Amino acid sequence: MKISVNWLKEYIPVTHTVDEMANKISLTGIESAPVHNGEGLDKLVVGHITSIKPHPDSDHLNITTVDVGEDEDKQIVCGAPNVANDQYVIVALHGAHLPEGKRIKRGKIRGEESDGMICGLDEIGVPVKYVPEAYHNGIYVFPEAVTPGTDALTALGLDDDMVDMDITPNRADTLGMRGAAWEIGATYDEKPSFTDAKIDESKVKENSDLTIEVENKELVPDFMVRVLKNVTVGESPLWMQRRLWNQNIQPVNNVIDAANYTMIEYGQPIQAYDLDKLENDSITVMNAHSGDKFTVDDGTNKVLNNNDLIVKSGDEILGLAGVAGGINARVTAETKNVVLESAVFDGAVVRKAAQRHDLRGDASNRFEKGVDNGAVSDALLRATQLVDENTNADEISQEIVGSYTEAKPTVIQGKISHINHLMGLELSSDEILNILDRLGFETKLDGDDLTVTVPTRRWDMSIEADVVEEVIRIYGYENLKGTLPAGMETAGGYSPKREFSNRLRNILLGQGMDEVINFALMNKQEAADFNVINTNYTKLLHPMTEDHEVLRTSLIPGLINNVAYNQARNNNDISIFEQARIFDRKDGVDRPKEVEYIAGAVSGNIAMDSWNTTAKAVDFYNVKAIVEELLSFANLDADFDYVATDKISNLHPGQTAEIIADGQAVGFIGKLHPDYQKEHSINDTFVFELNVDTLFGMEKRNVQAQTAPKYPSVSRDLAILVGKDIESGTLVKDIFANGGKYLSEVNIFDVYQGKNIKSNHKSLGYHLEFLNPEATLTDDQVEKAFDIIKDSLVQKFNVEIR
Amino acid sequence: MSLNDKLKDLRANGIDEAKRAERIQELNDLRVNLLGKKGPITKALRGMKDVPAEERPEIGTLANNVKQDIQSAIEEKMEELNRKIVAQKLEEETIDVTLPAQPSKYGTRHILNQTIEDIEEFFIGLGYRVDAGNEVEEDHYNFERLNIPQNHPARDMQDTFYLTDELLMRTQTSAQEGRDMESHDFSKGPLKVISPGVVYRRDDDDATHSHQFHQIEGLVVDKNVSMADLKGTLEALCRHVFGAEREIRFRPSYFPFTEPSVEVDVSCFNCGGKGCRICKYTGWIEVLGAGLSHPNVLEMSGIDSTVYSGFAFGLGPERFAMLKYGVNDIRDFYLNDVRFLEQFKGVN
Numbered sequence A: 001m002k003i004s005v006n007w008l009k010e011y012i013p014v015t016h017t018v019d020e021m022a023n024k025i026s027l028t029g030i031e032s033a034p035v036h037n038g039e040g041l042d043k044l045v046v047g048h049i050t051s052i053k054p055h056p057d058s059d060h061l062n063i064t065t066v067d068v069g070e071d072e073d074k075q076i077v078c079g080a081p082n083v084a085n086d087q088y089v090i091v092a093l094h095g096a097h098l099p100e101g102k103r104i105k106r107g108k109i110r111g112e113e114s115d116g117m118i119c120g121l122d123e124i125g126v127p128v129k130y131v132p133e134a135y136h137n138g139i140y141v142f143p144e145a146v147t148p149g150t151d152a153l154t155a156l157g158l159d160d161d162m163v164d165m166d167i168t169p170n171r172a173d174t175l176g177m178r179g180a181a182w183e184i185g186a187t188y189d190e191k192p193s194f195t196d197a198k199i200d201e202s203k204v205k206e207n208s209d210l211t212i213e214v215e216n217k218e219l220v221p222d223f224m225v226r227v228l229k230n231v232t233v234g235e236s237p238l239w240m241q242r243r244l245w246n247q248n249i250q251p252v253n254n255v256i257d258a259a260n261y262t263m264i265e266y267g268q269p270i271q272a273y274d275l276d277k278l279e280n281d282s283i284t285v286m287n288a289h290s291g292d293k294f295t296v297d298d299g300t301n302k303v304l305n306n307n308d309l310i311v312k313s314g315d316e317i318l319g320l321a322g323v324a325g326g327i328n329a330r331v332t333a334e335t336k337n338v339v340l341e342s343a344v345f346d347g348a349v350v351r352k353a354a355q356r357h358d359l360r361g362d363a364s365n366r367f368e369k370g371v372d373n374g375a376v377s378d379a380l381l382r383a384t385q386l387v388d389e390n391t392n393a394d395e396i397s398q399e400i401v402g403s404y405t406e407a408k409p410t411v412i413q414g415k416i417s418h419i420n421h422l423m424g425l426e427l428s429s430d431e432i433l434n435i436l437d438r439l440g441f442e443t444k445l446d447g448d449d450l451t452v453t454v455p456t457r458r459w460d461m462s463i464e465a466d467v468v469e470e471v472i473r474i475y476g477y478e479n480l481k482g483t484l485p486a487g488m489e490t491a492g493g494y495s496p497k498r499e500f501s502n503r504l505r506n507i508l509l510g511q512g513m514d515e516v517i518n519f520a521l522m523n524k525q526e527a528a529d530f531n532v533i534n535t536n537y538t539k540l541l542h543p544m545t546e547d548h549e550v551l552r553t554s555l556i557p558g559l560i561n562n563v564a565y566n567q568a569r570n571n572n573d574i575s576i577f578e579q580a581r582i583f584d585r586k587d588g589v590d591r592p593k594e595v596e597y598i599a600g601a602v603s604g605n606i607a608m609d610s611w612n613t614t615a616k617a618v619d620f621y622n623v624k625a626i627v628e629e630l631l632s633f634a635n636l637d638a639d640f641d642y643v644a645t646d647k648i649s650n651l652h653p654g655q656t657a658e659i660i661a662d663g664q665a666v667g668f669i670g671k672l673h674p675d676y677q678k679e680h681s682i683n684d685t686f687v688f689e690l691n692v693d694t695l696f697g698m699e700k701r702n703v704q705a706q707t708a709p710k711y712p713s714v715s716r717d718l719a720i721l722v723g724k725d726i727e728s729g730t731l732v733k734d735i736f737a738n739g740g741k742y743l744s745e746v747n748i749f750d751v752y753q754g755k756n757i758k759s760n761h762k763s764l765g766y767h768l769e770f771l772n773p774e775a776t777l778t779d780d781q782v783e784k785a786f787d788i789i790k791d792s793l794v795q796k797f798n799v800e801i802r
Numbered sequence B: 001m002s003l004n005d006k007l008k009d010l011r012a013n014g015i016d017e018a019k020r021a022e023r024i025q026e027l028n029d030l031r032v033n034l035l036g037k038k039g040p041i042t043k044a045l046r047g048m049k050d051v052p053a054e055e056r057p058e059i060g061t062l063a064n065n066v067k068q069d070i071q072s073a074i075e076e077k078m079e080e081l082n083r084k085i086v087a088q089k090l091e092e093e094t095i096d097v098t099l100p101a102q103p104s105k106y107g108t109r110h111i112l113n114q115t116i117e118d119i120e121e122f123f124i125g126l127g128y129r130v131d132a133g134n135e136v137e138e139d140h141y142n143f144e145r146l147n148i149p150q151n152h153p154a155r156d157m158q159d160t161f162y163l164t165d166e167l168l169m170r171t172q173t174s175a176q177e178g179r180d181m182e183s184h185d186f187s188k189g190p191l192k193v194i195s196p197g198v199v200y201r202r203d204d205d206d207a208t209h210s211h212q213f214h215q216i217e218g219l220v221v222d223k224n225v226s227m228a229d230l231k232g233t234l235e236a237l238c239r240h241v242f243g244a245e246r247e248i249r250f251r252p253s254y255f256p257f258t259e260p261s262v263e264v265d266v267s268c269f270n271c272g273g274k275g276c277r278i279c280k281y282t283g284w285i286e287v288l289g290a291g292l293s294h295p296n297v298l299e300m301s302g303i304d305s306t307v308y309s310g311f312a313f314g315l316g317p318e319r320f321a322m323l324k325y326g327v328n329d330i331r332d333f334y335l336n337d338v339r340f341l342e343q344f345k346g347v348n
């Protein structure tokens, strides 16, 4: 809420600029910003129209003479339809600055001299929606005489300095000027003084015919009304109007304005009804029936449900409680008798109703955050006073109560030592009591025991921690010296699993891959594209868009999007990875398991065309090398097999392998299917994905150091011809199985298929290393082992030794 | 010509020829020709028998000197030629060092993860555990246990993606507080933990909002934890992240799960507090929210709030990175354009 300094001065002395105040209030209580109204506007004065005649050359312009407090009246041509003699109006003099850089200059309008401009409120910066309806299409006319030449901005309150307080939901006590005065007063050590509301007791009549029934007193703990009879509805006094439009409230009439003014003053919303438009002599507060139709006072139609609280008379819905008045019983120029309502409605009910019907406003904002139930009756009295002063009623009723809950101050017990201890300060009890006194809290001290009695206007206070906050913020956080927790030493660190995944990440970074972060929520198609683990989808109940609807089952779709995004921007050579979670939901379970995965995608060239090199496009084996290095650094006591598979849709059936660790599937590696690549407009791309949780769960290698061998190794080359479908991995396994204990390495150095080779066959060349760490190997030993290897290959795989 | 003179002639010619040689081979030939068994010196010494006996030692010495002098002339020249050959080789091998190298690339860690890891390591140094928690969480831990019951207005601040009535995508890493507190054995010392991770909000993605973003929650619970401890801890953090000269300030705020609650500002690292565009001319930049653990939150985890107290804070790595590196659009973090990613090579 914006706090007008002029208004605030009625309660506390103000000696600081709004800039200083906003800063100080931000640091001790509520985030605030200074507001300088009327900045950049000048030469705007009040003028009195002393004559008017039609422009000879126009059917809508008038020529006026206006007293602007100078020796001579000014002649001003005015086109507003509502201009008339003897009006007090806003005059922009020659040279005046108006909003948006507009400048007024004397000149001639259709041949007639015009020395200035008569303005509407919207022309000097008041948004149209806050301008009284009567002045929407014309000039503004002051409701009372104002000395000509008076600064118009001052007369209209439009140069008011204000502090805009942006409250947190717990500090709705400052959504009224009085509460704000308490808060700002405590900041500056000034106790506010208020004048009590008072009505003309001579007008008060004991009896009223109106009866009130509140059906659910839990949701409506307070509900009371007063009736004012034979009022004269009209325009409010200027002082009231200007405070309203400065609060972004449109002045309507002197009843509704008084109700709104009371809300700003007390923080308590007041609703006004036309008594004569009630269906009968009763008002009932109750839940709506589902399907009830309600027309808001602005004419919009709503269909209610049974969670909506309504104020009713007979079958007529007067208002949606705490949210909006209805069109039926609204106070208009013709209204004679008025009902003013002051109440407390359940915050959650109001909040939901306001949300549901898209009717959030000043009243609902206050009810949902809470109002002072100790001020409901006072606010009603004040509203009654203001309406009476504005409308001169004949008769005022007593308070008619539908429900009432006694407001009790909150009593909080605490200890001076504990309060100090939580703050990390050593304030004396006097200092603490003084701060609480500034806030208007009563205190009692018994040794270390502190009793704080909090008035009902601070309903946010309930426990000792709240007292701690009040003391430390008023004392000033800037006076608090930082320390570090002094407790027992603790050993910090990552979890072992996180350390493991960090290591895997570092390997991929070392392989030149950039790390990416993608969204876990994806569209249905993406979630299905690589659901290799064949899990159930986890879907949002209410997604915002189809793009983010299902939790991912694989990291690959995100990486594909990244490749596509980059290649569309001509970043063609891409090597990226992501380490994050996928969501694996088992049958019949709502909650998915969150499983850590690591995945990569490589596309384009791994070596560039340059002055001394030629480009090399990535292939399956480049990516396999990355995965192998990654797995070797996983430090697992397992053998990894790459098993060809054509079962993963969207991957190339002839260039994909499942990765099996001691019989357990841990991931896959493969080339994207050409159709899938085309669909996503990307070049040849190879991907891999590994389940980090599974790898982490496996047995680690137990490393026992061995001295590097001192004896030389002996090598043999093996060239064979074999059926083309026999996988090299199978042959290597067989070579190791038969090579004896000295066979240390088998490396393939040649694969050839084609010319000079039997059809359906391929030629393979292997380099075998034999090593005995204990002694020099003899040719005999090596030859023997080599023969066994060859015999086995011939027998099992029908190879031809070449 | 006396033998003596003959030898001297041979020396003069030999040295002369050595000096004139242009190739190693010439020198090798010269050595064999002059100093070999069939060479002129050996031949000349055959005339020794005609020399009187008393002069023979003198001639012998001269002959040896002549051999040595020629030898050294050859060696000297040999060295000179070798030096020339090396120099020529070096000249031939000279390259243009300004030509580009073949890249030997190390990958770049995502800037958000660099930011997170930097903060994690800072807190690990202060004895904090890192506990990432779950991204799918129960309403109970995400809200109820943080003193945010059904219908609490604070639920308006964060619109939530629900999976079922009970399950949701966590809206804050504070959701881990309840789990950390209830599982901690206080007989083994204080609870000091940070929870980094991904959180989700029902927001439209734009330059400043993302439906998925990161948070780091910090929590300390012990017998003597105070607001002053919170201030000191965050002061140290902000100096670590934003520079040793930084100051912080607390402003009162409201979070349902802390009381007192504060917003924390750090003095502007760009202008040092004088005021600039980054700090909106205030000299301060809001960087995180914090407070003392609300007694209800402690009690709900079975911790006696009259004996124990705690502090908690939450910060946004996106915000930190945006501030520190001048990133203007949060979506850049999730588009993963490699040109964007790679500019953060080695910053942390």
Ligand SMILES: [Zn+2]
Pocket: B268, B269, B270, B271, B272, B273, B274, B275, B276, B277, B278, B279, B280, B281, B283, B284
């Ligand atoms: Zn700055």
